Amino acid sequence: MREPSKRAWRNVVLGTVAAALLGTAAANEDVLRLQQSPGQVAMPNVNYQGHNFSPLDRINTFNVRNLQVKWTFQLGVTDSLEAPPLVVGNTMYVLTPKPNTVYAIDLVDQGVLKWSFRPEMPGLQQATACCGAQSRGLAYAEGKVFFNTLDGQLYALNANTGEVVWHNPSVVDLSISETTTNAPLVVGDNVIIGNEGGERGVRGWVAAFDIDTGEQQWKYYSTGPNEEMGIGERFNPFYDADKVPEPGVSTWFGESWRQGAGTAWGYFTYDPESNLFYYGTSNCGPWNPDYRRDPATAPGLDEYPNKYCASLLARDATTGELIWAYSHTPQDPWDFDEPGQNILADITIDGQLRKVIVKPARNGMFYVFDRLTGEIINEPKPYTTVSWNHGIDRETGVPIWNEDALFYTDVPSEGLVCPLIAGNNWYNDAYSPVTGLVYFQAENRCARFVGVEGEYVPGENYNLTQRSDTQNGPGGWAGELQAWDPVRNEKVWGLRASVGRDNKPIMATAGNLILGGTDAGLFRAVDARNGEVLWTFRTGGDFRNSPISFLGPDGRQYVAVVTSRAPSDPQVGQDTAADDAARYRRTGSTLYVFGLP
Amino acid sequence: MKTSVSTLFVALSLAVVAIASHVLAQTRGATLNLTTDARWGQHLVNDEGRSIYLYVLDEAGASSCVDACTNNWPPLTGEVGSEPTVGEGLDAALVGTIERADGTLQVTYAGHPLYTFRRDTEAGHTRGQRLGDQFFLVSPTGEAINEEVAAEVTTLPEEEMEAVMQAGHLTFNTYCAACHGSAGQGGVGPRFAGNSALADKNYVMTMILDGFIDHGMPAWGDVLSDEQIAGVASYIRNSWGNDFGAVLAEEVAAKR
Numbered sequence: 001m002r003e004p005s006k007r008a009w010r011n012v013v014l015g016t017v018a019a020a021l022l023g024t025a026a027a028n029e030d031v032l033r034l035q036q037s038p039g040q041v042a043m044p045n046v047n048y049q050g051h052n053f054s055p056l057d058r059i060n061t062f063n064v065r066n067l068q069v070k071w072t073f074q075l076g077v078t079d080s081l082e083a084p085p086l087v088v089g090n091t092m093y094v095l096t097p098k099p100n101t102v103y104a105i106d107l108v109d110q111g112v113l114k115w116s117f118r119p120e121m122p123g124l125q126q127a128t129a130c131c132g133a134q135s136r137g138l139a140y141a142e143g144k145v146f147f148n149t150l151d152g153q154l155y156a157l158n159a160n161t162g163e164v165v166w167h168n169p170s171v172v173d174l175s176i177s178e179t180t181t182n183a184p185l186v187v188g189d190n191v192i193i194g195n196e197g198g199e200r201g202v203r204g205w206v207a208a209f210d211i212d213t214g215e216q217q218w219k220y221y222s223t224g225p226n227e228e229m230g231i232g233e234r235f236n237p238f239y240d241a242d243k244v245p246e247p248g249v250s251t252w253f254g255e256s257w258r259q260g261a262g263t264a265w266g267y268f269t270y271d272p273e274s275n276l277f278y279y280g281t282s283n284c285g286p287w288n289p290d291y292r293r294d295p296a297t298a299p300g301l302d303e304y305p306n307k308y309c310a311s312l313l314a315r316d317a318t319t320g321e322l323i324w325a326y327s328h329t330p331q332d333p334w335d336f337d338e339p340g341q342n343i344l345a346d347i348t349i350d351g352q353l354r355k356v357i358v359k360p361a362r363n364g365m366f367y368v369f370d371r372l373t374g375e376i377i378n379e380p381k382p383y384t385t386v387s388w389n390h391g392i393d394r395e396t397g398v399p400i401w402n403e404d405a406l407f408y409t410d411v412p413s414e415g416l417v418c419p420l421i422a423g424n425n426w427y428n429d430a431y432s433p434v435t436g437l438v439y440f441q442a443e444n445r446c447a448r449f450v451g452v453e454g455e456y457v458p459g460e461n462y463n464l465t466q467r468s469d470t471q472n473g474p475g476g477w478a479g480e481l482q483a484w485d486p487v488r489n490e491k492v493w494g495l496r497a498s499v500g501r502d503n504k505p506i507m508a509t510a511g512n513l514i515l516g517g518t519d520a521g522l523f524r525a526v527d528a529r530n531g532e533v534l535w536t537f538r539t540g541g542d543f544r545n546s547p548i549s550f551l552g553p554d555g556r557q558y559v560a561v562v563t564s565r566a567p568s569d570p571q572v573g574q575d576t577a578a579d580d581a582a583r584y585r586r587t588g589s590t591l592y593v594f595g596l597p
Numbered sequence: 598m599k600t601s602v603s604t605l606f607v608a609l610s611l612a613v614v615a616i617a618s619h620v621l622a623q624t625r626g627a628t629l630n631l632t633t634d635a636r637w638g639q640h641l642v643n644d645e646g647r648s649i650y651l652y653v654l655d656e657a658g659a660s661s662c663v664d665a666c667t668n669n670w671p672p673l674t675g676e677v678g679s680e681p682t683v684g685e686g687l688d689a690a691l692v693g694t695i696e697r698a699d700g701t702l703q704v705t706y707a708g709h710p711l712y713t714f715r716r717d718t719e720a721g722h723t724r725g726q727r728l729g730d731q732f733f734l735v736s737p738t739g740e741a742i743n744e745e746v747a748a749e750v751t752t753l754p755e756e757e758m759e760a761v762m763q764a765g766h767l768t769f770n771t772y773c774a775a776c777h778g779s780a781g782q783g784g785v786g787p788r789f790a791g792n793s794a795l796a797d798k799n800y801v802m803t804m805i806l807d808g809f810i811d812h813g814m815p816a817w818g819d820v821l822s823d824e825q826i827a828g829v830a831s832y833i834r835n836s837w838g839n840d841f842g843a844v845l846a847e848e849v850a851a852k853r
Contacts, residue, residue, distance in 0.1 A: 079785075128783050131813040199812065253729060295728035296652070296666035410724040411716045421811045453727065454794070461787050461794065466803065567776060567785060568810050573819035 026188045026318050027272040028211075030142045034088060039551025041087040044137035044183040045428060046507075046548075050269035050341035052430040053508045054549035058557040059596060060511030064525045064535045066596055070558065071110040073591040075103070080544045081564035081589050083137040083183065084428065084505070086145075087550040088159065092560070093140070094591060097133040098124060098150040104162060108553045111593065115162035123151030126174040126459065129181055130199040132567050136267070136426070137183025139191060141211055146191045148180035154193060154209060166214035171195075171207065177459040178202045182339075185268040185277060187317040190217055194264025198282030198337060201259035201462035204309070206279065208320060218320040222262030222281045222308050223248045229308075230315065230322045237324045238374040239397035247307040247325075256292045259456050261285030262309030266339025266426055270317055271355075274372055277317040278357060280328070280338025284309035288451035288464035289333040290409045299406050302398075305330030310338060312359070314374065324374035326397060329363045333407065333465070334388065334417050334449065336363040339426040343438060344371060347487055349378075358431065358486045360440045364423035365392065368486050378489045383482060384444045385418040385473030407465075409451040418446035418473045422503075428546040430508035435528050437483045437492055439514050441503050444473040444480070479503055481514065483531065493531035500581030505546035515559060517543025521584030523561055523592070539563045539592065542585035556595055564589040626679030627704045629711075631686040631737055634723060638746045639686070640734040641706065643713060646720030649673060650732045651709035651741055658695055660703055660710040670712040670725070670732065672703040691739050707739020748796065750842030758831075758843060765832025768825045772817065773833075781837040785813060790837035798844050801830045802852045823849040 027048065034042035038055040045052040059067065075081065079097040086093040091114060092105040099121055104114040121127075127150045139146040144165055145157045152172030156165040172178040172195060181196040190208035198204070204222035209215065220230035229248045237243060244250055249257055262281035270277040284292060284306045293304035307325065310332035314323045329336040343358045349368075354377060357369040364386035368378040380392040388405035392398070404415035422443055429440040447470040454464045472478045479501030480494045500519025507515050513534070514526040522536040523543065541563025549559050570582045628644035641649040650670065654661045662670050675681050675694055681704050683689045694702040695710060703710050714725030714732070725732045726742070733741035753761065770779065776786035783789070795801055805826050808816030817826065823846040830849070834841035 125782065125784070128785065128787060131811065132785055290728060293729075295725070295731050296654075296662055296669060298669060298728075300665075408716055408724070409728065410722070425811070452797075452800070457793070459788075460792065466800065467807075468803075470807070566813075568808070568813040568815055570808070570810065571815050571817065571820045576819060 026275045027270065028141050028186045028188055031140070031186050032272065034140070039087075041085070041548045041550050042140050043086070043185070044084045044546070045267055045269070045341050048270040048272060049344040050267060050431075051343065051433070051508070052341070052428050052546060053432050053510070055510045056549050056551065056557045057509065057511040059509065059513065059549070059559065061513065061527050061534060063596060064511070064513055067525070067535055067537070067559070067594045068597060069537075070593045070595045072593070073105060073111045075562065075589040075591060077564065077589045078587045079133045079564065080566035081562045082134050082544050084546040084548055085560055085562070085591070086138055086140050087548065088140050090553045091159070093138055093145055093159070094562070095135055095138045095147050096589070097135050098127075100135055100147070100149045102138065102145065102147060102157065102162070104159070111591070117157055117162045119149055119153060119155060121149055121151050121153070123170070123174045126177055127151035127179045128177050129179045129196055134181040136181055139184040139186045141186040141191075144211065146184045146186065146211070148182070148184065148193055150179050150181065152178065152180050154180070154214070156191075156211065156214060168209065168214050175458060176200065176202055182265045183267060185270060186211060187270055187277060190317065192268060192277065192317065194279065196263050196265040198261035198263045198265070198285055198309075199461055199463055200459060201285045201456050202261060202263055203258060204261055204263035204281050206264045206315070206320070220315070220320050220322065221248070222264070222311070222313070223252065223257040223260040225249055230320050232321055234316070234321050234323055237326065239326070241305065241327070241330075241396060241398055242307065242325060251305050251307045253293050253304055259285050259462065260292065260306060260309055262311065266337070267341035267428070269342050269344050271344055271371060275317050276314045276323055276371070278312065278314050278342040278344070278371070280340065280342065281309050281311050281313060282337040282339070283335045284332045286454070286462045286464040287333055287335055288409060289331050290451050291464065293331065298408065299331070301331055301401060306332070310336045310363070312338060312342060312357070312369070314371070326369070326374050328361050328365075330398065334405075335421050338362050340424060340429055340440075343429060343431045345431055345433075345486065347436065349487055356486065358438050360424045360429060360438065360442070360482075360484065362422045362424055363388070364419045365389075366484055366489070368489070378486070381489060383484065383491065384423040384442045385446065385475065386423070387416055387418040387446065407449045407451055409453055412448050412450040412468070416446035416469065416471070417449050419443060420445040420447045420467070420470060425503060427503060428505035428507065430506055430514065432508040432510075432512075432528055434510055434512060435483075436487065437485055437528065439481065439483050439506055439508055439528070441501075441506060442480045442482045442494075443501050443503050444475060444477050446471055446473050479519070481506065481516070481526065481531065483528070495526060495531040495533070499579050499584070504543045507547050507549070509549055515547045515549070515561070517561070517563070519581035519584065537594070539590070540584065540586055541565060541588060541590065542569060552595070559594045560591060562589060562591045627673055627675040627681040628684070629681060629687055629692065629704070629706065630684035634721075635749070636745050637723060637726060637734050637742050639737055640742055641687070641711070641737070642720070643673060647713050648717050648723050648725065649735055650712045650714060650725050651735050652712060653731050653733065653741065655710050658705060658708050658710070660695065660697060662710070662712060663698065669715050671715065672697060672701070673711040673713060674701045675704050677702060686737055688737070706735055709735065709739060711735070751845065753843045761828050761831050761843060762835065764824070765828035765830070768821065768829040769832050772821070773829065776813070781833065789833045789839070791839065795834050795839055796841045798830065798834070798841070798848065799852070801834065802826065802844065802849055805830060806849070806852060818853065
């Protein structure tokens with residue numbers, strides 16, 4: 001067990017050291033140093049590459065069955081807690097959903113509270129995020145903890161005391177109900193954040209702030225004129241469809257790019273070698289594409305691909321410039337946001353070492369990109385039922401459309417649209433350098449879509465679609481934990497949900513464990529090599545954040561996870577089935593810390 | 598395979614329709630009639646009752662809907678030498694024709710070249726209305742229709758409505774207020790006070806019954822009765838300045 005993991009870890013360390021020696025690393029040195037310390041968790045998804053992988057292996061496939069609760073901590077929220085905790089030094093940092101509170105928990109004494117910070121949130125009434133009160137993580141660097149409140153404040157706290165170092169009272173426009181829900185990323189002297197509001201016609205952006213002063217360095221949009229998108233001489237996308245003048249304007253009908261969404265509410269990843277950071281943008285707004293394309297020529301899929309919502313963007317982390325971009329779902333009418341982390345890996349394909357992005361995308365397709373150029377280097381394959389395309393044209397990078405999935409105002413899609421909303425939503429994925437596999441929770445559902453008429457009203461819901469005939473896709477499953485080999489470009493194993501969909505964050509460890517929760521209310525450890533369930537623990541709650549693993553002050557390995565429930569989880573009614581997932585997930589939020597005896 | 602077969606079927610049926618309308622255009626002059634739509638009032642239709650549209654980009658009596666556009670918006674054409682006929686309520690003096698680039702004659706009304714819409718598959722459809730703010734139904738005087746006539750609102754006797762509102766208020770406080778705010782001001786969920794989306798009762802009922810689970814709205818179909826859903830739907834549609842009329846339990850039952 002030890003050998004392969006050590007080797008894998010050494011490779012990661014060597015790669016980063018090499019980058020530092022080359023002098024190209026604009027990464028934050030402190031964040032890099034913490035990432036190289038295997039017992040620490042300095043950022044969501046553990047490292048810049050978004051592996052969500054712990055190099056610890058003292059808890060492993062042989063002894064995980066002995067795992068037991070060491071201590072718990074009550075967080076007191078009734079909402080969905082989606083932020084993975086951080087561990088820096090001997091302190092764990094936990095961010096709760098609104099009213100956002102940061103807890104610093106001392107690990108030396110079984111989780112005693114060191115300090116807590118709850119900001120005033122005057123904008124809470126207007127901050128109506130699409131799907132509940134999400135906040136997806138904290139960032140740490142140089143003795144400071146950074147986070148966004150739901151109502152668009154950006155805080156830097158002293159990590160030791162909880163005192164405010166600086167505070168930006170509003171990075172959003174609350175009058176259009178713009179919010180911030182994503183986890184910040186620290187690169188160099190910048191803390192980079194993005195906005196939320198794709199369901200309310202909010203135009204997406206990312207922005208950087210100085211980590212010491214809070215001063216805004218740059219802000220670039222996902223749509224609009226070149227100068228507002230950070231498109232200049234360095235913009236060099238791989239496919240012809242992106243080599244068009246003013247893509248953020250010319251690919252939209254009229255002025256529709258102004259409400260075109262493409263918000264940046266998901267996880268960021270960063271490549272220290274190239275100094276590029278990567279993120280996916282939200283659905284296009286409104287979902288009804290009749291408001292974003294020319295009615296004379298609709299559907300006009302080639303003419304109005306609506307760049308860059310439902311897309312993957314690569315930007316320079318220092319300057320914010322757009323370097324390349326790719327539309328996963330051009331003209332996205334089906335809510336195919338791409339918030340999941342773009343996993344960065346160096347893998348050997350056809351005998352060549354390739355620097356890639358691995359992305360089990362929300363639109364149901366499994367992609368491997370060259371992360372420097374944006375070229376798709378695999379044959380993108382569906383990992384779940386996908387009805388909206390017949391594949392991706394490798395020459396153009398554009399999907400081969402199935403017109404049966406298209407819909408119009410008052411004209412439903414001829415066929416079912418699969419996946420429904422997400423084949424793999426924001427829930428953290430994981431990549432294990434030990435097994436070389438990518439792990440994610442796939443969903444298999446379908447529905448029929450129809451467009452409805454409406455007007456943009458600032459701050460109000462701007463979807464203009466309805467759905468019907470919601471059902472599981474073919475194959476007899478609704479959710480499945482999948483392990484994919486990005487080299488062979490195929491699924492290695494799958495573990496289907498016994499109830500519900502198991503659509504929740506997961507993480508991987510060098511002990512060959514996949515850790516995460518299920519819709520049966522179980523926290524579990526699964527063998528990363530074959531999908532065998534090795535250990536379960538029933539909490540009676542739901543699992544909305546990624547587990548973490550860390551070394552305690554006693555030098556022992558621990559696993560932590562918070563149970564919490566989403567307000568949108570289905571209700572338990574009189575005739576709800578005995579094995580319905582809703583019966584296993586009760587309201588409440590508890591931090592569990594597990595360890596070996 | 599299933600999808601491709603149905604695509605083929607759709608393609609074939611479209612082809613049949615296309616041939617049929619082609620034959621019609623060849624054998625008769627165009628006819629313009631007037632119909633009354635509950636939402637849009639009086640507007641022009643063709644001899645089969647299909648809605649007629651004008652295109653705001655057409656200028657000086659010329660059609661700018663060409664090529665791919667004519668697939669979506671077939672021009673209303675007439676036969677050379679055959680005057681278009683107009684039905685009651687329309688002004689024959691406003692009718693004319695223009696010659697299109699392909700030599701066909703397109704019927705105009707008040708100078709606007711006229712079109713039907715491919716996705717209007719039966720009489721009564723107005724699916725093209727206001728699309729992209731560029732295609733509009735045509736009024737008897739030849740203007741683009743942009744205003745709705747007042748929607749019909751279900752009203753109950755005062756006492757009955759009061760009881761419905763009271764019951765709805767109770768249901769609202771128990772199940773909805775936590776997210777939508779006790780005064781409908783919104784919170785985690787959308788604001789209801791002054792929210793025009795509530796005017797569409799089908800939308801309201803579907804949302805409550807089926808929820809929108811990935812976007813924060815639970816499904817209440819298994820939890821609440823038809824009466825409770827009708828009550829709470831009526832309550833939110835008629836509180837805080839909203840005035841959209843009642844929703845009946847029978848309507849909810851029909852939606853299930």
